[in-house]
Amino acid sequence: MLFHFSENPNINKFEPRKSNAFPELPSVVWSIDKNNAPLYYFPRECPRIGFWPKPDSKTVDLEVFQKSTIAEKVIAIESRWLQCIKETRLYVYHFSNELFTCFDESAGYYISTETIVPLQVEPVGDLIERLVEANIELRLTPSLLPLKISLISSTLHFSMIRMRNAQL
Template sequence: MKLFHFSEDPKIPFFEPHVPKTDFKEQPFVWAIDEEHAPHYYFPRECPRVAFWSSSETTREDLNRFFGHTSAHRIIAIETTWLKRIRETQLYAYTLPSETFECIDANAGYYVSRKAVNPSSVEPVGDLLDRLVETNIELRITPSLWKLHDEIISSSISFSIIRMRNASTNI
């Protein structure tokens, strides 16, 4: 199993467990993402985004509502104001050894380690929009993510909602 950490810093020698700045109640972990969900992180770190896909739990109604006009099996929506930053961001993929990691959210592909981790390798991701195109993920660009956010969380669609604290407050 391949696990990754994405960063705009190309020179991280090791990853130390830490408590997220946004959730002081959380335990200290090193966070990683699995290969299937890695494209959710082909964005600048602080970019708000809503990624969603169907699963065996998805109703036919929701499948038609969210995927009725596309052949894509996964969609990621971002806000318009982030497009320029996506084009300009240099992102690096750190491959992490999986031995000390455990899955804490299979739906979102999140893994954590309680121990420090040395990356196996680091590679530039390249052009982020090109990488998304290569994955056959549909990218949607919208002025605000909030309506989609609200619709997705009350649906039967599988999702991962990332950095919404940075989303536009203009609904």
Template sequence: MLYHLSEEPGIEIFHPRPSKSFPDLQPVVWAIDHEHAPHYYFPRDCPRVIYSKPKGAAVEDTGSFFEHTSADKIIAVESAWLERIRHTRLYRYTFAEDSFTLFDETAGYYISLEEVSPVNVEPMGDLLSKLLQEPVELRFTPDLHPLRNRIIQSTLDFSIIRFGNAVPSKYY
């Protein structure tokens, strides 16, 4: 199964739409696989940095970024978003995979060129509780910029979502 997470309840049909992130891509319906769905257990505009250990990552990177954790994936969020995360009502739409194709394996993105009707929709409830049930470590920080700047220079797999909404750094 594939998922789409949204703050909008009651979407009956997902229509292909253009993507701001991929302007050369024709309109599509986006979906995410189960492994990467926790990346989206946040308000839509919440900036976050997600990173994990791929095979072949430099020992220096895994040691530096995962030194004091047993988690293989870490999601970092700005501290200022905590209350919005607590109060956001998010809905998980479930899709059958038949009209979707893999777009980006590292990110878990799938796309469909066709309209898609969900096979199920359910409210997520307490997003922090849902995240704590996943095999990820959740971290809060006042400034995502230092982490982002180090992650993009590393050998780790990473996803940086809605970074344009991050507060301007005091340090960079």
């Protein structure tokens, strides 16, 4: 099963479209796997950085970024988005895997050039509760930019989403 998250509960079909982040791709429909779905338990425009260890992550990186947590993943957001997260009603669309191909296995991204009709849609519920249930540590910070700079040179997996909306 693959997923798509939206603040719109009334999408009957997903039409392929161009991506600003990947302009070299044809028009596609994006989906996410179950393991990486918590990266999308946020309002669409909320900038966020998720990070987690890889099997070959260096000890120094684990000590810097993961030392104080036993969470599977850490997701950092800017403090100014907390209230929006509390107020956002988010919906999860369920897709069959059949029409999708893996775009990035570590990030859990799948794409399809076909129009996709969802199998079902349901409310996600309290977003912070969903993060807790997924064993995610949520970190609040005034700005994501120092974390971004540090993670780029690390040996951890990371996902940076909607960074164009981050505080400078």
